[in-house]
Amino acid sequence: MAFTLLCAQTQKGKATFYSKRATGARTASGERLHHDSLTCAHRSHPFGTKLRVTNHANGKEVIVRVTDRGPFSRGRIIDLSWGAAKALDILDQGVAVVEIEVVNENIIPFKPPVYQFPEFDLGVSKKPIGFGKDWRKLKKRMSR
Structure with a gap:
């Protein structure tokens, strides 16, 4: 059974x-923190969000990736x-x-090409199919 963590799509509160x-x-996800990286700590969003x-x-706005847990101070919603x-x-x-909003990664930034498939005429032949004279010749050879 899989559980999905539900978080509000937008949050407003204090950031540190x-x-x-x-x-x-090391962060809670195991990654090492670097001061120039655009990462954050959040209590409930999954790592990588x-x-x-x-x-x-x-x-001003910035897009960050969740790599750590916290903040655990009262009234704070994110550590940047x-x-x-x-x-x-x-x-x-x-x-x-600040206001926090989940970035939707499921949006496809391009329109896929429309393919034109060839048409095939799979009609039924009006001419009867059979071996005719060739079959009779083959039958005679095999009976010899």
């Missing part, structure tokens, strides 16, 4: 970020990597109000 000194630390994070103060925090321009504040 990892220190630059956290570079090299891509999230669009929008800073409400300035409208230093690079993601820099892209959202929240390094000076330390904490910012």
Whole structure:
């Protein structure tokens, strides 16, 4: 039996970020953290989920990938990597109000080509099918 974790499609709340000194630390997914990577920690979204994070103060947004669990501080909904925090321009504040939205990866960015298949006429022949005289000749040879 498979269970699916249900999360709200959008969340609004406070975001913090990892220190630059956290570079090299292992995340809950087993990956090593790098301060320039666009990753985050979220409590419930599965590892690998891509999230669009929008800073409400300035409208800047960034897409991050969930690689860690947290934040476990009250009132916080996401911990961003230093690079993601820099892209959202929240390094000076330390904490910012953001909106999180799951990025839908199932959207196909192109229209598949329309194939033209050849038409075949599979009509029935009006001429009777048979071996006729050739069959009789073959029958005589075999009986010899």
